[in-house]
Structure formats: structure tokens, C-alpha cells
Amino acid sequence: MKEIVVIAEHRRGEIRDITWEMLSKGRQLAESAGADLSVALLGKGVNHLAEALKPKAKRVFLIEDERLEFYNSEAYERALTQLITERKPFLTLIGHTATGMDFAPSLATHLKLPLATDCVGIDLEGETFSLTRQLYGGKVNATVSFVKQGPYMMTVRPGAFPVLEKDPLAGEIVSLSSPLTDEDLAKRFLEYVEAAAGEVDITQADILVAVGRGIKEAENIPMVKELAEALGGVLACSRPVVDKKWLPKGCQVGTSGKTVKPKVYIAIGISGAFQHVAGMKGAATVIAINKDPKAPIFSVAQYGIVADLFKIVPVLKEKIKELRR
Amino acid sequence: MNIIVCIKRVPETTDADVFIDKSGKDIDKSGLVFDLNEWDSYAIEEAILLKEKLGGTVTVISMGGEDSNESLRKCLAMGADDAIRLTDPAFQGSDGFATAKVLAEAIRKIPYDLILTGTQAEDDGYGQVGVVLAELLGILHAALVNHIEVQDKKVKAHRELEGGLEEVVEIDLPAVLTIQTGINEPRYVSIMGIRKVAKKEIKTFRASDLNLKADEVGLSGSDTRLEKVFLPPVGEGAEILEGKPEELALKVFDILKDKGGLS
Numbered sequence: 001m002k003e004i005v006v007i008a009e010h011r012r013g014e015i016r017d018i019t020w021e022m023l024s025k026g027r028q029l030a031e032s033a034g035a036d037l038s039v040a041l042l043g044k045g046v047n048h049l050a051e052a053l054k055p056k057a058k059r060v061f062l063i064e065d066e067r068l069e070f071y072n073s074e075a076y077e078r079a080l081t082q083l084i085t086e087r088k089p090f091l092t093l094i095g096h097t098a099t100g101m102d103f104a105p106s107l108a109t110h111l112k113l114p115l116a117t118d119c120v121g122i123d124l125e126g127e128t129f130s131l132t133r134q135l136y137g138g139k140v141n142a143t144v145s146f147v148k149q150g151p152y153m154m155t156v157r158p159g160a161f162p163v164l165e166k167d168p169l170a171g172e173i174v175s176l177s178s179p180l181t182d183e184d185l186a187k188r189f190l191e192y193v194e195a196a197a198g199e200v201d202i203t204q205a206d207i208l209v210a211v212g213r214g215i216k217e218a219e220n221i222p223m224v225k226e227l228a229e230a231l232g233g234v235l236a237c238s239r240p241v242v243d244k245k246w247l248p249k250g251c252q253v254g255t256s257g258k259t260v261k262p263k264v265y266i267a268i269g270i271s272g273a274f275q276h277v278a279g280m281k282g283a284a285t286v287i288a289i290n291k292d293p294k295a296p297i298f299s300v301a302q303y304g305i306v307a308d309l310f311k312i313v314p315v316l317k318e319k320i321k322e323l324r325r
Numbered sequence: 326m327n328i329i330v331c332i333k334r335v336p337e338t339t340d341a342d343v344f345i346d347k348s349g350k351d352i353d354k355s356g357l358v359f360d361l362n363e364w365d366s367y368a369i370e371e372a373i374l375l376k377e378k379l380g381g382t383v384t385v386i387s388m389g390g391e392d393s394n395e396s397l398r399k400c401l402a403m404g405a406d407d408a409i410r411l412t413d414p415a416f417q418g419s420d421g422f423a424t425a426k427v428l429a430e431a432i433r434k435i436p437y438d439l440i441l442t443g444t445q446a447e448d449d450g451y452g453q454v455g456v457v458l459a460e461l462l463g464i465l466h467a468a469l470v471n472h473i474e475v476q477d478k479k480v481k482a483h484r485e486l487e488g489g490l491e492e493v494v495e496i497d498l499p500a501v502l503t504i505q506t507g508i509n510e511p512r513y514v515s516i517m518g519i520r521k522v523a524k525k526e527i528k529t530f531r532a533s534d535l536n537l538k539a540d541e542v543g544l545s546g547s548d549t550r551l552e553k554v555f556l557p558p559v560g561e562g563a564e565i566l567e568g569k570p571e572e573l574a575l576k577v578f579d580i581l582k583d584k585g586g587l588s
Binding site: 130 | 336338352421447451454456459461465481486490493506547549551553555557559564573577578581586587
């Protein structure tokens with residue numbers, strides 16, 4: 001029987017959303033290919049997570065080892081090499097996340113499996129995969145195929161596939177012995193570090209005014225901050241502003257920053273890269289100000305203003321101050 | 326501490342209007358400005374900061390045509406010691422995996438303690454080259470690194486995870502680290518700085534110099550093939566507000582009153 005294996009991602013005792021997304025897509029692919037869907041879970045003391053995965057797959061391969069307590073690419077590579085060599089799944093799905101990006105490319109190379117990264121679309125016709133990836137920061141999509149014969153490996157973009165409700169599968173937990181030996185690992189997990197908390201908690205604000213790359217210079221940030229203050233809102237930003245050290249990490253909305261759900265989110269000079277959108281798509285109302293009418297942020301926003309932010313933001317600030325007086 | 330940095334020259338598309346070219350397999354790059362890949366600018370800066378602190382050399386490598394010299398020279402002007410360009414018609418069509426193979430063969434010729442790459446490239450966004458490279462060289466790696474401390478024969482690296490969390494790992498050297506944006510503040514390079522390195526030799530290696538056969542690289546040596554590109558489907562989209570700035574301000578105020586509880 002052909003098999004698709006999803007590599008479960010979990011951290012600090014919780015299964016991460018990407019796992020459910022991959023299991024949902026994996027189930028659809030397995031059904032169309034007449035294949036079994038299995039999931040592999042690596043960790044220590046994670047039996048409760050294995051139980052949670054049971055309804056979503058035919059088998060839950062469980063590898064427990066104290067060296068797998070915290071994610072480690074070296075330990076993952078050894079454990080998964082054994083699993084994939086034994087099971088020979090025709091497709092292995094891994095998240096295109098901070099974890100998956102760290103082990104999928106080396107694992108695929110080690111196993112000599114063709115790898116397609118950051119897939120946002122996966123179609124299967126007969127034995128042939130047709131994949132969708134994004135290029136140039138999401139400005140264009142590409143249809144991609146494999147040059148070589150399978151079995152295949154793919155990394156899947158978080159949020160690209162919805163989690164569909166389906167009848168539960170009678171999953172069976174299959175415990176496998178860990179191939180890790182006493183030999184020292186050359187890579188060692190030390191600790192987690194939390195980003196320093198900001199002065200203001202942007203996750204609690206009703207109105208967020210977020211500024212992006214379009215602000216051009218650090219000197220222009222106060223203009224947006226004043227608008228936020230005039231609205232009684234809080235200033236936030238996208239990644240480039242933090243990378244340039246113009247605002248602290250605690251202000252950042254997106255995958256590697258905070259996830260926010262304000263009543264109103266005003267995006268100023270933010271193009272709307274998927275990493276940013278992932279952090280703000282829960283906002284009830286989104287107003288976007290951007291000079292590029294093709295900016296992806298306008299697909300997320302309910303209201304858009306196509307204009308130069310430097311012309312619109314100062315007027316907006318003055319007018320709102322006046323109206324609120 | 327001898328450090329190798331792998332870099333790429335890419336078109337700047339963030340603020341550009343992008344069109345599909347006649348082949349249907351790429352964008353029309355004729356009107357675009359090219360620069361060093363953003364992630365790579367942080368990688369080269371980090372290498373130079375380490376060199377300034379610990380001594381040693383920085384060698385910068387790029388796979389690409391003669392145009393890539395521009396980005397290699399920028400890295401030399403920033404403080405890299407040597408530059409190498411890997412170029413051959415056979416490299417055309419290489420995906421992330423094939424690119425890593427070419428880089429690995431060149432790197433085998435050079436002594437190194439640490440290899441830095443950008444986490445991903447702005448154009449094809451594979452996010453895999455550095456990690457594949459490590460495996461091909463038989464050394465360890467850490468991806469998405471946003472802080473580095475070198476300690477004797479090992480390195481302590483912070484990896485950027487989701488939600489503001491970081492993971493601290495310790496790795497024995499030599500190793501590959503893929504660098505995330507924001508790790509440092511890449512230094513500015515003046516035109517004078519570029520001029521100073523204009524005459525500096527950039528070594529080139531071809532497939533035969535690297536003992537690579539034509540079918541090991543390019544499209545035939547790749548895992549994936551790009552069939553076509555297309556503009557992403559546009560969602561329902563925003564209601565576009567029109568008018569003079571004052572009128573727009575009124576409209577925004579009304580929306581905020583209605584949806585945001587603004588009084």
C-alpha cells in the first residue's frame with residue numbers, strides 16, 4: 001500500500017497548526033492516490049500528542065527518546081532517515097516553518113529524495129505532482145514539477161491549506177525504537193529565549209496603526225505614531241521596520257512577531273507579504289494605504305487608499321484630531 | 326576564523342510593477358534594478374563583524390553570470406578579502422539543490438571554519454541552499470540564525486522561531502549558518518568604496534574546474550523544474566476609497582467610528 005507520511009511539528013507540548021494543515025491536505029492527496037496517510041511524531045513524553053493525532057491518520061509512528069525532547073536537526077535527521085528508509089512513503093510532507101526549513105533540505109539530500117520547498121499548491125494527477133510556489137516575494141506564482149522520479153519530499157507553507165473537517169480515521173499508534181545511540185550529538189539544544197516584551201502590548205489594542213517598509217526612514221515613524229495617538233490606537237509594524245531597528249520587536253505583527261486581532265487595523269506602507277498577513281488576518285476591519293494598487297495587502301483589506309502615504313497620513317492625523325475635538 | 330559567505334544578485338521587486346516575460350517562465354527584468362539579496366547583505370555583514378573581532382579571512386562566493394561581479398564587489402567593498410564567481414552555461418536552470426551542489430564543490434577547495442548564507446533569496450525563495458550545502462559537505466548547520474557567538478571550536482547560534490521565540494543551539498565547527506534579516510545593520514557602501522575594489526581580481530570557476538559533469542548541474546541536476554509563472558489570483562479585494570486627502574480622512578473617520586468604536 002502506498003503511503004504518505006506527515007512529519008508532525010510540535011513545540012512546548014502543543015501540536016502546531018501546520019501539522020493539522022498538512023494532515024488535511026495529506027488526507028485529500030492520499031484519497032485521490034489510493035494511499036494510506038500516516039503521521040510521524042518525534043519527542044519525549046508525547047504520548048498525549050500521539051493520541052490527539054490518532055483521528056487524523058491511519059498510523060501514528062511514535063519515536064520517543066530523551067534526545068528528541070527538544071527539536072534538533074541532527075537527531076531528527078537520524079530518526080527520520082530510519083523511518084523513511086523502512087517505510088518508503090511516496091510522499092513526505094514537512095512544514096515550511098522555522099523547524100522544517102532547518103531539517104527538510106538536509107534530510108532530503110541525505111536520503112537522495114527530490115525536494116520542493118514552500119509549496120502553496122499541491123496537485124496530483126496519476127503519479128505526477130504539479131506544485132505551486134511563489135517567487136519574488138509573492139509577486140508571481142510558479143507552476144513547478146519534479147525532474148526526477150519519486151519518492152518525493154515537500155515543505156508546505158503555513159496557512160496555505162485549510163483544515164477541513166473529515167470523518168475521523170481509526171489511527172493506530174506504532175511505537176518505533178529510536179535509532180539514536182549514545183554517540184554525542186554535534187548540535188545541542190540549549191534553551192528557548194523569548195523576545196523582550198514591548199512597552200505596549202499590541203495584542204490588546206482595539207485600533208492598531210501598522211507601518212511598513214514604505215515609511216522609508218526612521219525619521220518618518222513619529223508621523224505614523226502621532227496618527228495612532230490621534231485615534232487612541234497603538235503603533236505596530238511589519239518586519240522590515242524591526243530589521244532596520246526603527247521599532248522594537250514587540251511591535252512586530254506577523255509569523256515571527258505577534259498575532260493580532262484588533263477591531264480596526266490600518267496598514268500603512270505595508271505590501272502584505274504572507275508572513276505579515278498571517279499575523280493580522282484576524283483583524284475585524286483592515287484599511288490599507290499603499291501607493292502600489294497591486295500590493296497584496298489590498299486583497300486582505302476591506303478598504304483601500306491608493307496613495308502616497310506621505311501625502312495622506314499628515315492630513316489624516318490633523319483631520320481626525322479636529323473631528324474628535 | 327576563515328569564513329565563506331555565499332551570496333546572490335537579485336532583482337529588486339518590492340516596489341516594482343512586475344510583468345511576465347515572453348517565455349512565460351520568468352518576469353521581465355529589463356526595467357528592474359538589481360542588488361545583493363537582502364538576506365545575503367546581513368550574512369556578509371555578520372562575517373565581516375566576526376572577522377573584525379576574531380581575525381581571519383572572509384571569502385565571498387556567488388554562482389552567476391558576469392553581472393554578479395557587481396554584488397561580489399559590493400561585498401569586497403564591505404570588507405571581504407576574496408571573491409569567487411562560479412559560472413558555466415551548464416549551471417543554467419539550477420534549482421536550490423543544484424545550486425548547493427555547485428557551491429559545495431567550490432567550497433571543498435577552500436579552507437574554512439564557518440559558512441554563512443542568507444536564509445533565502447528574494448527571487449526564488451527556496452530557503453534550502455545553505456542547509457543542503459551543509460549536508461553535501463558533511464557538516465552541521467542551523468537555519469534562520471539571528472545571533473551568533475563564536476566560542477573556540479564551537480558556535481552558539483540563536484534561531485528565530487515563530488511568535489517572537491528564539492531557540493539557542495550550540496554547534497561544533499565547521500558549520501553552515503543561514504542568516505535571518507535583522508541580525509545586524511549592514512554597513513553602507515559608498516561609490517568610493519566600490520571604486521577602491523574595482524580592480525580586485527574575482528576568480529572564476531567553471532563546471533570542469535569543479536569536476537562537475539553537465540548532467541549533475543543545471544536543470545538535469547535539479548530536483549524541480551519551473552513550468553510557467555503567472556500572476557497570483559487577486560482576492561475579492563478592498564473597496565478603494567477615492568477623493569482628496571481631506572475627503573479620504575472623513576471616510577476613514579466614519580469607518581473607524583462604525584467599526585472601531587471611535588467617538
